[in-house]
Amino acid sequence: MKNNSINFKRQVTIKLADVKLQSALSRLQSRFVEGRAAVISEISDFEETRTAAAAIRDRVLNDLEHWLMHFEQQATARGAIVHWAETGADVNRIVAEIAVQHGVRTAAKSKSMVSEECGLNDALELAGVTVMETDLGEYILQLAHEAPSHIVAPVVHKNKEEISDLFAEKHQLPRKTGIAELCREAREILRPAFLNADMGISGANFLVAETGSALIVTNEGNGRLVTTLPRVHVAITGIEKVVPTLEDVTTLLRLLPRSATGQSITNYVSVLTGNKNKDDHDGPEHFHIILLDNGRSSLVGSEMQEMLRCIRCGACMNHCPVYQNIGGHAYGWVYPGPMGSILTPLLGGLEKSPDLPNASTLCGACAVVCPVKIPLPDLLRKLREKQMERGMKSRRETFMLKAWAWLALHPPVYALATKFGVRAMSLLGGKNKLLHTLPGASGWTDGRDFPAPEGLTFREIYQRRNRQ
Amino acid sequence: MRxxxxxxxxxxxxxxxxxxxxxxLLEAAGCEVIVPEQQTCCGxxxxxxxxRKSAKAMALKFLAEFEAFDYVVLPSGSCAGMIRVHYPDLCKDDPALLARCIAVGARTFELTDFLANIAKLKKMPGTFQGALTYHDSCSGLRELDVYKQPRALLASMPGVAINEMVESTTCCGFGGTFSVKYGELSTRMADNKCQHIAATHAGTIVGGDLGCLLNxxxxxRRNGDSTTRVMHIAEVLAGTEK
Incomplete structure (x- = not known):
């Protein structure tokens, strides 16, 4: 997927004015924030579980090569074929080659954000393979030619009426309005796609090293159909998703659905191990697992490694006051919200996403809810430090920061500067004690007045009183 | 205590x-209060x-000026959080310095946290009549666990009624330089906060961080509300000066 995060600021303006989007986003709070809060209370040792989950992820990341090799060995021993992809283009090439090898004409796909990184659907279409998204949200987006705006609820930016219109137009059927009717219509169209597909494409929430399994958590059942019905199954995921044991996965699974959708458990948890043996009743004849790097390995051992703990639950964006007001598309690439504001610059280049690390108040709501305790605000700040070190900040900002620091380190000058500064601002505030414009700070005064200072600084008054 | x-x-x-x-308030709680005159900004x-570089220079300046006191108190959760949580990060490469940061950090408190948990101030010097609503500023809340302390202090005042707003713990959109760099976004977040404040019909919004309160x-005021009073919690607890 093309990285459009350079246009973040322009997108913010558009998204804040988008009435439909704003109404759709207003539902995030009740659906995800309150849903999560209600369901985490089921776990009496929730904080300890978070700590344990973070430790499991760190154990893997501190020895990633070992666990990946172990995974490959176990997966291969059970009949899967493991492929290593350095870039998204490599993933696309590998999937296209598998398609040619097995004479694949059509593919049914369950949700995979990693495939969005690669732009897989477009690449497969070019290679002559018809791809059908089967996750309801992703199917809607495929019809609308739009990208997901959330990693768990990809179509959260659309309301029901838009989907009714879209289905009526694309399916050429009478317009339905009820959710059940709309789902039934989608199901009737998707069912033959599952049955006719030569290839099933899925992601993987976790890779289990001890069994060589790919594990997916889904709610609609499409994931299970896609991974078992077609004769070829291709699972695509990032190299960081490996977990040592099934026991470790159970710890992570206590947190993932609760953090993501406010569910104690998802409707389906599928552990996909090896290809179909002669005694098996179902399963794919060929099972390929493609592991994408795309910059991830460069984070191992760096000060940004904690980002690789991420299990893609989306809680950080659900709780982010910035995401809640602009939605996911404004971020310009696959991953939105706080995790995206870190991953996009790390995987796609800091110079292409200058705003993302800065467009946060560092309020910390994301870090509090992250199930694997990623210190997201600290990582955002580290990216800001990199921008500073590499001279990527504007000259104006750098000057302001240096000037402020110099003043703060020279108290007598500081006292003088603030003394005259606050007097001037106080006078400008007039009798309402409000400044309607402030030179150099239109970002503030375009939408807010600036309350005027009292007129004397604390230190002036304090010194005066002490003298008396 | 000094x-x-x-x-x-x-x-x-x-x-x-x-x-x-x-x-x-600190004096009412029996403290001897000293205001080092060379202090400026926490960084x-x-x-x-x-x-990072200039922030560390300011951390060193702070250490020199404040290390000698029994306690350090600030009328701001974000500045107290800077000292307690982030100074150790700034000084992590120098073990001796790090130890000093951690030691002074452990004695550094946001005002309401200090009054409620350390000084245990029972009777507030000020008086306040009426309903107010409290906004929880992010750093105080999430870095220092300041949530109950201001409410307990306010509740100890006979005339005060606390009307809780919805999402009192959601960021108001200030975020320091964020408020100027991403003005539109910041304004929208402030607007959401203003709506939640208005819905309480409290008439007074109180908080513990001046940045958020100015925002x-x-x-x-830009929305035309000239009557809702905006007060720092210290002003409510201490009352206006005679």
């Missing part, structure tokens, strides 16, 4: 009365903008 009072740069220049209110603006007040 308390070093860190006024904070924002209170120093914008609202001195908050600083004096805080001192009255947070630079730190959060990626300017909220700025949006209220």
């Amino acid at each position: 308390v070093g009072f860190f006024v904070t740069c924002l209170v120093d220049s914008m609202r001195p009365r908050i600083g004096f209110a805080a001192i009255r 947070q603006p630079g730190y959060n903008s990626g300017d 909220i007040e700025g949006r209220l």
Whole structure:
């Protein structure tokens, strides 16, 4: 997927004015924030579980090569074929080659954000393979030619009426309005796609090293159909998703659905191990697992490694006051919200996403809810430090920061500067004690007045009183 | 106990009365309050903008000025959080310095946290009649666990009724330089906060961080609300000066 995060600021303006989007986003709070809060209370040792989950992820990341090799060995021993992809283009090439090898004409796909990184659907279409998204949200987006705006609820930016219109137009059927009717219509169209597909494409929430399994958590059942019905199954995921044991996965699974959708458990948890043996009743004849790097390995051992703990639950964006007001598309690439504001610059280049690390108040709501305790605000700040070190900040900002620091380190000058500064601002505030414009700070005064200072600084008054 | 009072740069220049209110509260709690005269800024603006070097210089300045006190108190959760949580990060490469940061950090408190948990102030010097609503500023809440302390202090005042707003713990959109760099976004977040405040019909919005209060007040006034009072919690607890 093309990285459009350079246009973040322009997108913010558009998204804040988008009435439909704003109404759709207003539902995030009740659906995800309150849903999560209600369901985490089921776990009496929730904080300890978070700590344990973070430790499991760190154990893997501190020895990633070992666990990946172990995974490959176990997966291969059970009949899967493991492929290593350095870039998204490599993933696309590998999937296209598998398609040619097995004479694949059509593919049914369950949700995979990693495939969005690669732009897989477009690449497969070019290679002559018809791809059908089967996750309801992703199917809607495929019809609308739009990208997901959330990693768990990809179509959260659309309301029901838009989907009714879209289905009526694309399916050429009478317009339905009820959710059940709309789902039934989608199901009737998707069912033959599952049955006719030569290839099933899925992601993987976790890779289990001890069994060589790919594990997916889904709610609609499409994931299970896609991974078992077609004769070829291709699972695509990032190299960081490996977990040592099934026991470790159970710890992570206590947190993932609760953090993501406010569910104690998802409707389906599928552990996909090896290809179909002669005694098996179902399963794919060929099972390929493609592991994408795309910059991830460069984070191992760096000060940004904690980002690789991420299990893609989306809680950080659900709780982010910035995401809640602009939605996911404004971020310009696959991953939105706080995790995206870190991953996009790390995987796609800091110079292409200058705003993302800065467009946060560092309020910390994301870090509090992250199930694997990623210190997201600290990582955002580290990216800001990199921008500073590499001279990527504007000259104006750098000057302001240096000037402020110099003043703060020279108290007598500081006292003088603030003394005259606050007097001037106080006078400008007039009798309402409000400044309607402030030179150099239109970002503030375009939408807010600036309350005027009292007129004397604390230190002036304090010194005066002490003298008396 | 000898308390070093860190006024904070924002209170120093914008609202001195908050600083004096805080001192009255500390004195009411039996503290000897000292205000080091060379103090300026805790370094947070630079730190959060990626300017680690100057932030560290300010951390060293702070250590030199405040290390000697029994306690350090600030009328701001974000500046107290800077000292307690982030100074150790700035000094992590120097073990001796790190130890000093951690030691002074452990004695550094946000005002209401100090009054409620350390000084255990029972009777507030001020009086307040009516309903108010409390906004939880992010750093105090999430870095220092300041949530119950201001509410307990306010509840101890006979005339006060606390009307809780929805999402009191959601960021108001201030975020330091964020409020200027991403003005539109910041304004929208402030607007959401203003709506939640209005829905309480409290008439007074109280908080513990001046940055957030200026942001909220700025949006209220621009929206034409000239009556909702915006007060720092120190002003409420200490009352107005005679």
